[in-house]
Amino acid sequence: MKLTDLFQETASALLVNKSRSGLTILGIVIGIASVIAMVSIGQGAQNSIESNIEALGSNLVIVMPGAQRGPGVTISSGRGSAQSLTLADAEAIKNEINLAQNVEPEVSGRYQITAKGTNTNTQVLGTVAAYPEVRNLQIAEGSFISDQNIRSTAKVAVLGPTVRDDLFGASSTNAIGQTIRIKQINFKVIGITQTKGGSGFNNPDDLIYVPLSTAQQFLAGNSYLSTIAIQAVDQKSMTDLQTQVTTLLLDRHNIADPTLADFSILNQADIVASAATVTNTLTLLLGSIAGISLIVGGIGIMNMMLTSVTERTREIGLRKAIGAKRADINQQFLTEAIMLTFIGGTVGIFLGWLIALGVSHFANLATKVSLTSIILAFGVSALIGIIFGYYPARRAAKLNPIEALRYE
Amino acid sequence: MAEVAASALVAALEEQGRFDDFRAINNMIEVKNVVKTYDTNGILFQALKGVSFEIKNGEFVAIMGPSGSGKSTLMHILGALDTPSSGEYLLDGQNVAQLSDDELADIRKNKIGFIFQSFNLLPRATVLRNVMLPLVYAGIPEEKREEKAKTALQHAGLDESLLYHLSNQLSGGQMQRVAIARALVNDPALILADEPTGNLDTQTGEFVLSTFAKLNVKQKRTIILITHERDVAAHANRIINIRDGAIVKDERVKKP
Numbered sequence: 001m002k003l004t005d006l007f008q009e010t011a012s013a014l015l016v017n018k019s020r021s022g023l024t025i026l027g028i029v030i031g032i033a034s035v036i037a038m039v040s041i042g043q044g045a046q047n048s049i050e051s052n053i054e055a056l057g058s059n060l061v062i063v064m065p066g067a068q069r070g071p072g073v074t075i076s077s078g079r080g081s082a083q084s085l086t087l088a089d090a091e092a093i094k095n096e097i098n099l100a101q102n103v104e105p106e107v108s109g110r111y112q113i114t115a116k117g118t119n120t121n122t123q124v125l126g127t128v129a130a131y132p133e134v135r136n137l138q139i140a141e142g143s144f145i146s147d148q149n150i151r152s153t154a155k156v157a158v159l160g161p162t163v164r165d166d167l168f169g170a171s172s173t174n175a176i177g178q179t180i181r182i183k184q185i186n187f188k189v190i191g192i193t194q195t196k197g198g199s200g201f202n203n204p205d206d207l208i209y210v211p212l213s214t215a216q217q218f219l220a221g222n223s224y225l226s227t228i229a230i231q232a233v234d235q236k237s238m239t240d241l242q243t244q245v246t247t248l249l250l251d252r253h254n255i256a257d258p259t260l261a262d263f264s265i266l267n268q269a270d271i272v273a274s275a276a277t278v279t280n281t282l283t284l285l286l287g288s289i290a291g292i293s294l295i296v297g298g299i300g301i302m303n304m305m306l307t308s309v310t311e312r313t314r315e316i317g318l319r320k321a322i323g324a325k326r327a328d329i330n331q332q333f334l335t336e337a338i339m340l341t342f343i344g345g346t347v348g349i350f351l352g353w354l355i356a357l358g359v360s361h362f363a364n365l366a367t368k369v370s371l372t373s374i375i376l377a378f379g380v381s382a383l384i385g386i387i388f389g390y391y392p393a394r395r396a397a398k399l400n401p402i403e404a405l406r407y408e
Numbered sequence: 409m410a411e412v413a414a415s416a417l418v419a420a421l422e423e424q425g426r427f428d429d430f431r432a433i434n435n436m437i438e439v440k441n442v443v444k445t446y447d448t449n450g451i452l453f454q455a456l457k458g459v460s461f462e463i464k465n466g467e468f469v470a471i472m473g474p475s476g477s478g479k480s481t482l483m484h485i486l487g488a489l490d491t492p493s494s495g496e497y498l499l500d501g502q503n504v505a506q507l508s509d510d511e512l513a514d515i516r517k518n519k520i521g522f523i524f525q526s527f528n529l530l531p532r533a534t535v536l537r538n539v540m541l542p543l544v545y546a547g548i549p550e551e552k553r554e555e556k557a558k559t560a561l562q563h564a565g566l567d568e569s570l571l572y573h574l575s576n577q578l579s580g581g582q583m584q585r586v587a588i589a590r591a592l593v594n595d596p597a598l599i600l601a602d603e604p605t606g607n608l609d610t611q612t613g614e615f616v617l618s619t620f621a622k623l624n625v626k627q628k629r630t631i632i633l634i635t636h637e638r639d640v641a642a643h644a645n646r647i648i649n650i651r652d653g654a655i656v657k658d659e660r661v662k663k664p
Contacts, residue, residue: 005544016532318528321489322542322590323517325510401489405524 001328010335013308021340024304028344028384029351031294032377036352036369038290041359042283044367049275055196056204057135059101059235059268061242063089063228063249066264083224084262087212089252090228096248099241102231104134107215107224113167113208115180120166124182124208126215134231137204142176142191150211155218157182158191158209182208185218235269242267297344298384305337305392316396317404330397337389338382345381349374435498436598436630437463437486442495442505444481444653455481457653458495463632468624470633470641473650480602482650483634487522487600488515500597517546521591521599525606527583529575529590535561536571539589546594556593563627564589565619581612588619592629599623599631605640617643 001009014021065084090105106127113120129147131137137144140161149156157180159167168175178189187210196204216223232241242265246258253262309316316329356367444456455478463469473479484490485497488504491512497505500519507515516522521542529538539557548556561568566585570578575586584604591599601620605613621643623629633644641647642661649657 001544002547004550009544012533012537314526314528315530318524318530319541319545320513321487321516321522321528323513323545325513327510328545402484405528 001331006331006335009332010339013336014339020304024300025340025344025347027297027300028341028381029348031290031297032345032348032381033352033355034290034293035287036349036373036377037355038286039283039373040356040367040369041365042279042286043370044365045282046276046279047368048366049279050272053268053272053275055136057229057231059232059238060134061230061232061238061245061268062266063230063245064264065226066262083222084253085225085228086223087225089249090225092248092252093228093230093245097241097244099233099237099244100230101233102130102134104128104130104229105212105225106229107212107220107226109219111183111219113180113182115167115178118167120163122163122206122208124210124215124219126210126212126219128212131209134229137196138194140192140194144191145209145211150213153213153217154211155185155187155214156190156211157187158193159189160193160205160207161195162203162206163208164192183219238267238269294380294384298388301337301340301385302388302392305333305389309333309392309396313399313404313407316399317401317407320401321405326397330393333393333396334386334389337393338385341381341385345378348381349377434465435462436465436500438498440496442485442492442497444485445493455653459655461648461655461658463630465630466628467646468620468631468644469646469648470635470644471648471650472635472638472641474636477650478653479634479650483600483602486632487520488512517542519597521594521596523587523591523599523601523604525603527587529583529586531576532574534572534574535586538575538586539593542590542594557589560589560593563592563623580608581615584608584616585619597630599629601631602634604633
């Protein structure tokens with residue numbers, strides 16, 4: 001039997017029962033569409049989480065002060081607010097560890113900020129000139145804190161766009177040069193950062209940056225740090241960097257047992273990896289739920305094909321009587337099943353893509369329909385046709401022509 | 409002495425003539441001691457008990473017998489739908505008795521045209537497509553199919569205006585003529601008609617049977633008609649009577 005004949009036979013067989021073929025195809029359409037949509041949502045979530053993490057800076061190892069433990073007694077103070085890291089630690093890391101490309105110590109606190117008639121309560125971050133490079137921050141207007149500002153403990157501030165809006169109004173263009181008061185001390189605004197986006201506790205747009213020395217001297221009143229961010233020379237050396245920093249700090253703090261460390265170290269790669277694990281699990285979960293509907297669709301195909309074989313028993317008998325071989329009958333029914341899933345797969349990919357677009361548009365989650373998932377969906381739908389079409393086709397092919405012709 | 413020589417010559421010539429005749433007419437079908445045994449749950453049933461006969465090329469033969477006589481079993485074996493338990497069946501010089509399923513399918517495809525009591529046309533398919541169906545399996549190129557189908561329909565006596573009608577819109581007589589055209593289309597060596605008039609009224613049945621007679625006379629087609637009715641069988645030139653799995657009578661029909 002030639003391929004064109006095969007397709008003609010298949011098409012006419014499927015068209016004879018339009019509504020039944022349509023409903024069977026619908027099962028596959030729903031299955032494939034949900035796989036495509038779910039996987040694209042999962043991948044979109046993964047991309048958005050990864051890009052949010054990347055936006056915080058790249059190749060970062062972050063040291064935070066932690067619970068200080070003495071023998072016998074645990075003197076517990078909250079992670080991040082404990083006073084165990086000093087500027088000297090940061091300097092030591094900078095000078096002694098070659099893998100550290102940039103070291104950026106910072107101290108933070110929440111204060112009431114006022115400007116002419118307006119006020120806000122936000123995070124004030126004392127930091128150094130390397131901050132924009134380490135944290136991937138862009139300056140929109142003016143300039144960031146310089147080394148000179150730090151040496152002279154200058155009372156200057158760089159505002160995040162949210163703070164600028166809160167203090168000077170949404171569309172203000174003349175914030176630079178104005179004076180704000182932090183903890184009753186006047187600071188001159190020298191720059192505005194670019195919007196980074198993000199939300200939650202550490203919104204980089206809702207921050208005020210001041211020189212580290214100024215923050216320690218006038219705001220915090222001590223010489224401790226709340227964070228040391230260290231940028232590795234490249235991604236591969238992050239783990240080594242983490243180990244070296246740990247060793248150095250343990251040595252400096254005279255702690256012999258690493259489990260008693262008075263600081264904690266976070267590796268950005270670990271954060272990305274754990275976030276990726278979560279989103280991968282999510283994608284897998286969504287994908288398998290959708291996969292179940294695909295299997296149900298496949299069973300629908302099988303059901304229809306079995307019904308069709310029974311209904312067309314006499315036709316099969318006739319075809320055999322006029323010379324169709326087992327292989328011919330097998331091919332014909334298998335092609336019908338594959339055709340059903342193939343049409344279902346095509347429509348399903350299109351529908352799934354539409355759903356993904358809709359989710360992007362309405363749920364503000366950048367979904368991504370990858371070529372891999374399309375190819376996978378096509379492959380899976382064809383495979384389902386073969387798997388669920390195989391048994392009915394074999395049953396048709398094995399029919400005895402005499403009995404098939406007698407079938408009522 | 410001379411007379412003896414002359415008669416010997418005549419005998420030799422006769423011998424020679426009969427031999428030529430034999431070669432020219434040729435046996436289309438040779439059935440030798442065919443036995444068919446069915447085994448249902450260990451109970452053996454002999455449907456054919458050693459049947460032997462020959463059918464020559466161009467004969468129009470009716471196989472007649474009541475139901476249960478084994479005529480259907482015989483038809484299935486003659487039609488290469490089934491193989492005998494023992495014995496030989498030569499169709500057009502080829503032994504069909506021991507072939508595999510796929511080889512039997514090839515025999516059916518190339519040598520046999522079937523006509524059934526219930527027509528067995530593809531529903532919701534045009535007359536033309538129904539007639540062309542055997543050509544699809546025979547691998548005849550598409551451009552030749554339509555021409556062959558039209559010729560076959562003409563020989564079967566179906567009006568050309570019905571060519572694109574769906575098969576389930578036709579009357580019984582028209583349907584059977586489509587089935588005859590389908591049986592003819594691949595130019596088979598043997599046409600096998602199983603109760604072709606069973607679902608038709610007498611008048612339409614007569615027309616179908618006269619079509620067979622015409623095909624036999626004009627195109628020299630070998631036709632085997634399976635029936636249980638004497639009236640139907642009488643249209644053939646020879647009637648093989650079968651009863652309880654054995655041939656009871658093999659007679660020529662005297663045409664008026």
